Amino acid sequence: MLWYLGRRLLQVIPVFLGATLLLYALVFLRPGDPVNALGGERGLPEAVQDEIRARYNLDQPFLVQYLLFLRGVFTLDFGVDFRGREILDVMAGAFPVTFQLALMALAIEAIFGVGFGLVAGMRKGGWFDGSVLVMSLFVIAVPTFVIGFVAQLGLGVRLGWFPVTAGRDPDFYSLLMPAIVLGAVSFAYVLRLTRTSVAENLSADYVRTARAKGLQRSQVTGRHVLRNSLIPVVTFLGADLGNLMAGAIVTEGIFNINGVGGTLYDAIVRGENVTVVSLTTVLVLVYIAANLLVDLLYAALDPRIRYA
Amino acid sequence: MPENRYPSTPGQPAPRTGQEHYTAPFDEGGLGAVDAVETTEAPRSFWRESWREMRSRAMFWVAAAIIVLVLVVAAFPGLFTSVHPRLDCSLSLSLDGPTAGHPFGFDFQGCDIYARTVYGARASVLVGVMATAMVIVLGTAIGAIAGYYGGWFDTILSRITDIFFAIPLVLAAIVIMSITANRTSFTVAFVLALFGWTSIARITRGTVLSVKNNEFVTAARALGMGRGAILLKHVLPNSAAPIIVYATVALGTFIVAEATLSFLGIGLPPSVVSWGGDISTAQRAIRISPEIMLYPAGGLALTVLGFIMMGDVVRDALDPKARKR
Numbered sequence: 001m002l003w004y005l006g007r008r009l010l011q012v013i014p015v016f017l018g019a020t021l022l023l024y025a026l027v028f029l030r031p032g033d034p035v036n037a038l039g040g041e042r043g044l045p046e047a048v049q050d051e052i053r054a055r056y057n058l059d060q061p062f063l064v065q066y067l068l069f070l071r072g073v074f075t076l077d078f079g080v081d082f083r084g085r086e087i088l089d090v091m092a093g094a095f096p097v098t099f100q101l102a103l104m105a106l107a108i109e110a111i112f113g114v115g116f117g118l119v120a121g122m123r124k125g126g127w128f129d130g131s132v133l134v135m136s137l138f139v140i141a142v143p144t145f146v147i148g149f150v151a152q153l154g155l156g157v158r159l160g161w162f163p164v165t166a167g168r169d170p171d172f173y174s175l176l177m178p179a180i181v182l183g184a185v186s187f188a189y190v191l192r193l194t195r196t197s198v199a200e201n202l203s204a205d206y207v208r209t210a211r212a213k214g215l216q217r218s219q220v221t222g223r224h225v226l227r228n229s230l231i232p233v234v235t236f237l238g239a240d241l242g243n244l245m246a247g248a249i250v251t252e253g254i255f256n257i258n259g260v261g262g263t264l265y266d267a268i269v270r271g272e273n274v275t276v277v278s279l280t281t282v283l284v285l286v287y288i289a290a291n292l293l294v295d296l297l298y299a300a301l302d303p304r305i306r307y308a
Numbered sequence: 309m310p311e312n313r314y315p316s317t318p319g320q321p322a323p324r325t326g327q328e329h330y331t332a333p334f335d336e337g338g339l340g341a342v343d344a345v346e347t348t349e350a351p352r353s354f355w356r357e358s359w360r361e362m363r364s365r366a367m368f369w370v371a372a373a374i375i376v377l378v379l380v381v382a383a384f385p386g387l388f389t390s391v392h393p394r395l396d397c398s399l400s401l402s403l404d405g406p407t408a409g410h411p412f413g414f415d416f417q418g419c420d421i422y423a424r425t426v427y428g429a430r431a432s433v434l435v436g437v438m439a440t441a442m443v444i445v446l447g448t449a450i451g452a453i454a455g456y457y458g459g460w461f462d463t464i465l466s467r468i469t470d471i472f473f474a475i476p477l478v479l480a481a482i483v484i485m486s487i488t489a490n491r492t493s494f495t496v497a498f499v500l501a502l503f504g505w506t507s508i509a510r511i512t513r514g515t516v517l518s519v520k521n522n523e524f525v526t527a528a529r530a531l532g533m534g535r536g537a538i539l540l541k542h543v544l545p546n547s548a549a550p551i552i553v554y555a556t557v558a559l560g561t562f563i564v565a566e567a568t569l570s571f572l573g574i575g576l577p578p579s580v581v582s583w584g585g586d587i588s589t590a591q592r593a594i595r596i597s598p599e600i601m602l603y604p605a606g607g608l609a610l611t612v613l614g615f616i617m618m619g620d621v622v623r624d625a626l627d628p629k630a631r632k633r
Contacts, residue, residue, distance in 0.1 A: 011470075018471035026483055137620075141613035143564050143584075145571050146605040149591060153598055246476035250568060264479075265572075268486045280479060287474050 001299075008295060012288055019284045020073075020277070024066050027273050027280075034271030038082060056082075056274070069277065078278045082270070087278050090263060095282065098252070098259035101175055102244040105183030110237055113187045117194025117233075118226060124199045133195070136188035144247070148181045148254040165256035178255040182248055186240050193236055197229035204228075231301050238294030242287030362625040367617055374614030381426055382433035391423040393581045412603050415586070416593050424581055425603045431570075431582035432611060434493045435500070436563040442501035443562075444555050447508025448544070454509070455516030456539050466513070473506040477565065485574040496575055500562050511554055515547040522546070549626040556619035560612040567608055583608040 035052050036043060044052075053059045056079070057068050072078050078087035120129040139147075155177060156164035162177040201207060202225060210220045249261030260279060267275035362368050381388060397419035406413045412421035454465035480503040488495055519525070520543055528538045569575030570584030578585060586604035593600060 014467050015470045015474050018467070019474045022471060023475065023480075023483065026480075026487070137613060137616060138609070140616055141560070141609040142605065143567050143571075143587075143608060145568065146587060146601065146609075149594055149598075149601065153594060157595070242474075243476050243478070246479040249478065249482065250572065253572075264482070268483065276483065280475075280483070283476065283479060284474050287476065 005296070008292060012292065016284065016288060017070075020070070020281050021066060023280045023284070024069065024277050025062075027276050028062065028065065034082070034273060037271055069274070073278075073281060079274055081267075081272045081275050087275050090275060091278060091282065094258070094260045094263040094279070097170065097175075097257055098245055098248050098261065101179055101182060101248055101251070101257065101259065102241060104172075104175060104179035105186070105244050106237060106241055108179055109183040109187040109190050109240075110233075113190025114194050114226075114230070114233060117191040118198055118221075118229075120191070121195040121198025121229070122202070122221070122225075124195070129195070132191065136191050139184050139188040144181060144185055145250050145254060147184050148178075148251055151177055151181050152254060167256055168258060170257060175257075178251050178257060181254075182244060182251045186236075186244070190233055190236060193233050194229060197232055198225055201225050201228050227301055231298065234294055234297050234301065238290045238297075239287075241290040242283060245286060246283055358625040362621055365621055365624070368621040371614050371617035371621060374610060375618060378429055378433060378611045378614060382429040385427045385430065388426045389420075389423045391420045393419060393423040393427040394579075413600070415600055416589055421600060421603050424586055425583075425607050427581040428583040428586055428604055428607060429611070431493060431576055431580055432563045432566060432584075432608065435497045435566040435576075436559045436611075436615075438494065438497035439500040439504065439562040439566075440555055440559045442497065443505045443508055443558060444551065446501065447505040448512050448551060450505070451509035451512025451514075452516050452539060452544060452547070455513035456520055456535075456543060462513075465509075469506050469509050472503055473510075475503060477503050478568065481565065481569055482572065482574060485569055491575070491577050493576065493580070496566055496569060497562075500565055504558070504562065504565075507558070508551060508554055511550050512547060515550055516543055519543050519546045553619060553623040553626060556615055556622055560615035560619070563608065563612055563615070 035049050035056075035058060038044060038052070039048075050059070057065050060068070076088065078091070080086055081090065116132050120126075120132045123129055151162075152164060155161050163174040166174045166178060207220060207224055210224050215223075245260060248257075248259060249265060251257070252259045252261040253265075260283070264276065264279050266272075267279065397417050399417065412425065415421050415424065450465050450469065454462045454469075477500070481499050484499045484502075485491065485496070488499070525538060525542055528542050533541075566575055567582070567584030567587065570582050571588045573588065575584055576582045583604040587601055587608075590601035590604065
């Protein structure tokens with residue numbers, strides 16, 4: 001197990017370096033000069049520009065800049081943005097809300113997706129299966145932002161069941177509707193994945209054996225069918241956490257949540273390159289960590305997988 | 309190449325001749341099934357069998373009808389409306405309801421919503437088709453080379469795939485599109501493809517790895533065929549099924565991704581009529597007349613629905629495990 005973990009961690013290093021270098025290159029090699037843009041139409045004197053460039057390491061060659069940034073990541077010193085704010089503070093203000101939102105969406109899609117998918121898969125071809133399948137097709141086909149506006153208008157403005165916007169320091173209740181909207185599409189995918197997987201496993205030999213040896217229905221379903229069907233679902237959920245946090249930019253915009261999405265968009269527009277790469281680096285780290293966790297979860301779910 | 313008598317799915321070795329059925333010496337009933345097999349007819353290929361399976365499903369025809377309709381609308385919008393989506397607008401008609409000749413009413417700028425919905429199909433279809441085509445070429449090439457040649461190729465290409473996989477699609481698209489000055493359908497499709505090819509590469513690598521150990525590959529090598537020719541003529545055609553299934557669904561998701569980017573204002577420019585852009589402008593008037601958003605959103609949903617349904621049917625047809633007997 002430890003040996004496997006070590007090898008898996010080693011594999012993460014090139015992925016992390018490659019992904020951050022790629023993002024860094026995309027952001028910093030783009031046309032336009034953010035330092036010159038600071039001065040507006042009149043521009044800044046050369047000496048001031050040089051001073052600013054030196055302060056932000058912008059006078060260094062590209063690779064040196066990247067390595068300095070990497071050192072910052074490991075020492076948790078991301079530097080300051082052009083407005084003098086600590087980038088670490090900017091991130092500390094943005095990530096908790098988005099993380100909470102993404103985790104809520106993940107929980108919603110996992111609980112309801114697996115639940116619905118299990119019932120549908122157990123009775124494949126029945127009326128519940130049919131209606132749930134059609135519903136999942138529609139949820140996938142309608143883009144998240146349309147679902148968001150309809151939910152906001154219908155459930156928020158007209159019916160008044162949920163707060164229309166979340167605003168500053170949102171509580172659990174005001175994040176509930178955004179989380180449902182954010183998790184809706186993935187919920188449909190989880191449902192379909194679980195359904196197919198359950199239906200496939202129901203006809204597997206080990207399920208027949210379990211039934212033949214007289215196990216109760218609930219035990220066959222819970223211990224054998226569900227546990228084995230969860231493997232592809234867990235894979236999907238692990239990869240989805242990163243997508244949810246990055247994809248939250250749309251949901252956060254609709255429900256006025258001050259999270260990563262808004263901060264990132266703001267930073268891109270203002271040319272705050274260091275803020276952009278810092279935020280995206282953390283997103284990539286979350287993504288890598290979630291996938292690592294999923295790999296370790298396999299062992300708990302699949303009796304055939306042993307990391308000896 | 310002679311037709312494969314026992315077609316197998318990619319990913320599973322073909323059963324050996326004579327091993328499919330075990331018939332007990334005195335079980336005459338078992339032989340009845342063997343005798344019932346028509347021997348005068350040529351054995352059906354995997355693809356023809358799948359096509360027969362697909363044709364028999366009602367969902368296939370529904371999906372095909374939607375896709376054909378959307379493609380025709382995208383190619384010849386002029387057939388469906390004589391109103392220009394951008395020039396025949398009048399601010400005095402802003403947010404007006406449906407009238408004769410304008411069945412969906414007018415949007416914020418006083419443009420005919422029906423015309424805009426019809427003309428919006430082209431952008432979505434164009435981006436979806438181009439991005440999918442690029443993803444298939446790029447993903448299949450990288451996955452096939454990694455899986456077929458193995459060794460260092462595999463190590464390096466797989467790590468590159470991991471790197472691109474670790475960057476969420478929307479995130480990368482936002483970063484790149486915000487720095488792209490000249491935004492057209494092609495650039496949007498290119499950006500989506502640049503970060504969307506990884507799944508196909510992984511799928512292709514997996515199937516190629518299992519297909520290349522089949523006997524027909526060994527036979528082709530024994531006959532003196534070159535490695536590249538074997539890859540193109542034998543391995544890739546037998547790995548195509550899962551790629552086709554994924555590509556059909558991916559087309560739908562690329563259309564949604566394009567709409568999301570246009571909605572955020574960093575996809576197609578406002579001069580291009582697109583469903584994503586129209587939803588974004590309809591959102592400004594959502595409290596007054598929410599029904600405006602319904603039409604571009606409906607067109608978008610219908611298109612994506614068509615491709616996802618088609619993906620479902622194709623998957624069921626190409627995967628014998630899922631076939632109902």
